[in-house]
Amino acid sequence: MSLLIIDKLSLSIDTKPILQNVSMAVEPGQIRGVIGESGSGKSMTAFSVLQLLPDRSTCSGRITFAGHDLLTATEETLCSIRGNDIGMVFQEPMTALNPLHTIGAQVAETIRIHEPKTSRREAMRRAAATLERCELPNARFPLSRYPHELSGGQRQRVVIAMAIALQPKLLIADEPTTALDVTTQAEILDLLRRLVSEDGMGLMLITHDLAVVSGIADRISIMRQGEVVEEGDGATLHRTMQHPYTKALFAASGHQPDRAPQPPTAPLLQVKNVVRDYTMPRKTLFGAPRKFRAVDDVSFTLNKGESLGLVGESGCGKSTLTRAILGLDKTQGGEILIDGKPVFAGNTPDRAVRRKMQVVFQDPYGSFNPRHTVERLITEPFHLLDTPPKGADRAKAIDEALLSVGLTPADKSKYIHEFSGGQRQRIAIARALIIKSELIVLDEAVSALDVSIRAQILDLLTDLAARFGLTYLFISHDLSVVRSITDRVLVMQAGKIVERGPTEQIFVNPQRAYTKSLIAAIPTLPEGATDA
Amino acid sequence: MLRYALKRLQSLVISLVIASLVIFAAIEVIPGDPASFMLGFNAKPEAVEALRDQLGLNQSLIKRYFSWVSGLLTGNFGTSYTYRSPVSEIIGDRLWISLPLAVYALTLTVLIAFPAGIFAATRRGSRTDVAVMSVTQLGVAIPNFWFAILMVLLFSINLRWFSAGGFPGWENGFWPAIKALTLPAIALALPQASILARVMRSSLLDTLGQDYIRTSRAKGLTRRQALWRHALRNALIPVLTIIGLQFSFLLAGAIIIENVFYLPGLGRLVFQSISQRDLIVVESVVMLLVFAVILVNFTVDLAYAWVDPRLRARA
Numbered sequence: 145m146s147l148l149i150i151d152k153l154s155l156s157i158d159t160k161p162i163l164q165n166v167s168m169a170v171e172p173g174q175i176r177g178v179i180g181e182s183g184s185g186k187s188m189t190a191f192s193v194l195q196l197l198p199d200r201s202t203c204s205g206r207i208t209f210a211g212h213d214l215l216t217a218t219e220e221t222l223c224s225i226r227g228n229d230i231g232m233v234f235q236e237p238m239t240a241l242n243p244l245h246t247i248g249a250q251v252a253e254t255i256r257i258h259e260p261k262t263s264r265r266e267a268m269r270r271a272a273a274t275l276e277r278c279e280l281p282n283a284r285f286p287l288s289r290y291p292h293e294l295s296g297g298q299r300q301r302v303v304i305a306m307a308i309a310l311q312p313k314l315l316i317a318d319e320p321t322t323a324l325d326v327t328t329q330a331e332i333l334d335l336l337r338r339l340v341s342e343d344g345m346g347l348m349l350i351t352h353d354l355a356v357v358s359g360i361a362d363r364i365s366i367m368r369q370g371e372v373v374e375e376g377d378g379a380t381l382h383r384t385m386q387h388p389y390t391k392a393l394f395a396a397s398g399h400q401p402d403r404a405p406q407p408p409t410a411p412l413l414q415v416k417n418v419v420r421d422y423t424m425p426r427k428t429l430f431g432a433p434r435k436f437r438a439v440d441d442v443s444f445t446l447n448k449g450e451s452l453g454l455v456g457e458s459g460c461g462k463s464t465l466t467r468a469i470l471g472l473d474k475t476q477g478g479e480i481l482i483d484g485k486p487v488f489a490g491n492t493p494d495r496a497v498r499r500k501m502q503v504v505f506q507d508p509y510g511s512f513n514p515r516h517t518v519e520r521l522i523t524e525p526f527h528l529l530d531t532p533p534k535g536a537d538r539a540k541a542i543d544e545a546l547l548s549v550g551l552t553p554a555d556k557s558k559y560i561h562e563f564s565g566g567q568r569q570r571i572a573i574a575r576a577l578i579i580k581s582e583l584i585v586l587d588e589a590v591s592a593l594d595v596s597i598r599a600q601i602l603d604l605l606t607d608l609a610a611r612f613g614l615t616y617l618f619i620s621h622d623l624s625v626v627r628s629i630t631d632r633v634l635v636m637q638a639g640k641i642v643e644r645g646p647t648e649q650i651f652v653n654p655q656r657a658y659t660k661s662l663i664a665a666i667p668t669l670p671e672g673a674t675d676a
Numbered sequence: 677m678l679r680y681a682l683k684r685l686q687s688l689v690i691s692l693v694i695a696s697l698v699i700f701a702a703i704e705v706i707p708g709d710p711a712s713f714m715l716g717f718n719a720k721p722e723a724v725e726a727l728r729d730q731l732g733l734n735q736s737l738i739k740r741y742f743s744w745v746s747g748l749l750t751g752n753f754g755t756s757y758t759y760r761s762p763v764s765e766i767i768g769d770r771l772w773i774s775l776p777l778a779v780y781a782l783t784l785t786v787l788i789a790f791p792a793g794i795f796a797a798t799r800r801g802s803r804t805d806v807a808v809m810s811v812t813q814l815g816v817a818i819p820n821f822w823f824a825i826l827m828v829l830l831f832s833i834n835l836r837w838f839s840a841g842g843f844p845g846w847e848n849g850f851w852p853a854i855k856a857l858t859l860p861a862i863a864l865a866l867p868q869a870s871i872l873a874r875v876m877r878s879s880l881l882d883t884l885g886q887d888y889i890r891t892s893r894a895k896g897l898t899r900r901q902a903l904w905r906h907a908l909r910n911a912l913i914p915v916l917t918i919i920g921l922q923f924s925f926l927l928a929g930a931i932i933i934e935n936v937f938y939l940p941g942l943g944r945l946v947f948q949s950i951s952q953r954d955l956i957v958v959e960s961v962v963m964l965l966v967f968a969v970i971l972v973n974f975t976v977d978l979a980y981a982w983v984d985p986r987l988r989a990r991a
Contacts, residue, residue: 227897257901
């Protein structure tokens with residue numbers, strides 16, 4: 145008998161339909177992958193199972209878990225099931241833990257809530273054992289640690305430990321690795337797989353990333369706009385898929401923009417022996433402040449018309465380096481030249497140099513002022529010009545920028561909340577294009593996008609590079625994207641460039657162990673899956 | 677934690693030094709001669725000269741500053757010109773009314789605001805929430821002296837439960853003194869409680885929307901358990917800030933209420949000293965209040981660190 149049966153589940157919030165007739169099942173010891181893009185209802189399906197839905201939600205259909213009908217169960221019953229029989233792991237490990245409690249207390253809480261007779265001491269002992277199972281050895285991670293003392297991957301292990309402390313029959317993991325680095329992602333997925341096989345629990349693994357699921361899921365459900373459009377076997381779905389959306393999803397996941405490599409020309413950006421130190425708080429009241437070297441003697445050249453990738457795990461210094469190149473921070477050593485001129489003239493960035501580059505950031509939601517119109521947003525770089533265009537010239541520049549990213553001139557009078565994530569990223573690109581900068585810095589520019597949107601933006605970037613002769617510095621932790629859009633790659637680790645070379649060469653024949661581990665950790669789709 | 681406390685203590689000392697300089701300078705920049713200012717227009721020159729001597733105005737500026745500061749440190753605040761007695765004694769007497777009154781009012785504030793704020797936050801959007809919020813809106817809007825007069829009319833004149841004003845002194849027993857402070861404390865507390873309840877509510881609502889609350893619910897905690905174990909302590913930071921500000925205000929800002937109830941507290945002392953141009957008393961009371969405010973902020977900083985381990989680590 146199935147552990148969890150979701151049968152014709154429909155959900156609406158404030159009469160807005162969210163889910164329609166969703167059906168799926170999870171067997172003990174089975175991994176059910178649930179895949180969909182944002183807004184497909186995959187997280188809401190998970191919250192329906194736990195009945196942790198927003199207020200004013202109404203469910204119909206049936207969710208049966210180990211003999212209980214969860215939709216009609218009392219709050220008391222649900223509380224006894226949550227955490228005890230069904231554990232849940234969330235997407236954002238940085239915010240999923242209470243910052244004021246130690247990790248030991250938070251794991252022990254799961255035990256003490258469901259077994260009130262257990263002594264505090266015994267609960268802590270079991271918490272230690274559970275953390276140990278989740279590969280957080282007590283010697284290095286004592287129970288008295290607070291969440292802020294741990295990295296994202298380590299926090300996710302604590303969240304998993306909280307969820308499995310009582311060896312639940314079912315674990316729901318909602319995008320458990322989306323916020324993590326590729327190597328950490330591989331470790332967390334291994335951990336989940338091991339726990340499933342050791343405890344024989346069912347796992348509902350929700351993700352937007354086909355490659356993450358296709359390696360480990362027994363069964364896969366594809367969701368779109370609140371419905372399950374296709375369901376199939378994890379190992380063979382890429383061959384048996386019928387629904388056009390599934391096919392499109394697979395195609396987009398492995399999408400390769402059609403780009404021709406650029407012959408090397410004159411250098412545009414030269415980074416020479418750049419050093420960037422951060423000042424840390426003083427250790428003693430009167431001691432000298434400590435320094436943290438985030439970028440350590442980095443040198444590279446980016447030629448005109450070239451696309452250069454910069455990869456590395458979070459904390460390796462790639463964002464710090466980007467800020468230095470953009471002239472947002474002063475460096476403590478070395479120089480950064482654009483067209484032979486330093487970005488910093490004295491203590492302030494040189495406007496004449498600054499206008500040769502623009503940046504597109506990761507978060508299409510946070511990087512715009514919500515109270516400004518699109519016109520005002522995309523014309524912001526004009527302040528870098530000595531004589532900003534006025535009147536008809538200005539209007540023409542705006543229209544051209546919007547048209548070149550696939551939007552219409554009419555969009556200029558709208559506000560940012562009227563656009564989807566993908567459209568916002570197009571607006572960010574329009575903002576970068578408007579003063580005809582040569583160098584565009586793309587800082588995780590496609591990392592927050594759904595796969596199908598990501599494919600479109602990558603095509604757009606390729607097209608724009610060919611039309612305007614743009615030069616890209618492409619910073620990402622997503623190596624498969626870097627592979628598809630760059631000519632050369634720099635691999636950064638602990639503030640240093642540890643490996644560099646032509647993209648294909650690095651991916652096919654990496655030399656350094658660090659690069660090898662990064663590449664090995666990339667989740668891959670099964671052979672032939674993206675041909676459709 | 678100890679390093680954090682030491683760091684806060686360091687900034688406390690720096691603040692006090694700056695405050696003393698500012699207060700000293702403020703008295704110095706008053707146009708004209710403080711002695712003739714204090715004695716008024718018709719004073720005899722000999723009297724002015726005697727006062728100048730008593731105030732030490734014939735000494736150099738730096739010497740005066742240091743003798744004033746060392747006086748403050750040793751509890752010798754000088755002698756009041758109008759009361760003809762040591763300032764430290766006058767302030768001491770008044771403090772024994774103002775301090776208990778402030779503590780009493782703040783206790784009432786917290787006792788009213790916490791349940792009201794928590795109650796409203798957990799029933800967000802419901803009728804009870806709207807009702808609590810409307811009442812606090814009124815509490816913020818109504819001036820406390822008007823409310824004080826209403827209470828005197830009701831409880832003192834009609835019901836005769838409390839006396840209409842005055843203070844029997846602590847030497848006549850604890851309860852009579854507390855009884856005399858009750859109506860003033862309520863009048864002081866109501867607007868403060870309204871403000872604090874609103875802060876508590878919005879801070880708690882903010883916290884209840886955090887991811888870790890959802891995590892705790894997924895662990896099997898009931899709404900109530902999630903609130904008490906996870907939300908409340910996280911919601912306390914902005915609340916503590918407001919409580920600190922309120923305590924400082926209650927200590928010094930009770931002038932009107934002290935006048936309504938004829939309480940000889942610090943507020944009235946400042947008021948009277950200013951109208952009698954007794955600069956020695958004004959200077960000392962202001963310094964004392966500044967010290968109290970800085971001390972309260974120091975305590976609030978320590979409370980932050982007690983609540984939030986991240987602050988302890990950052991020091």
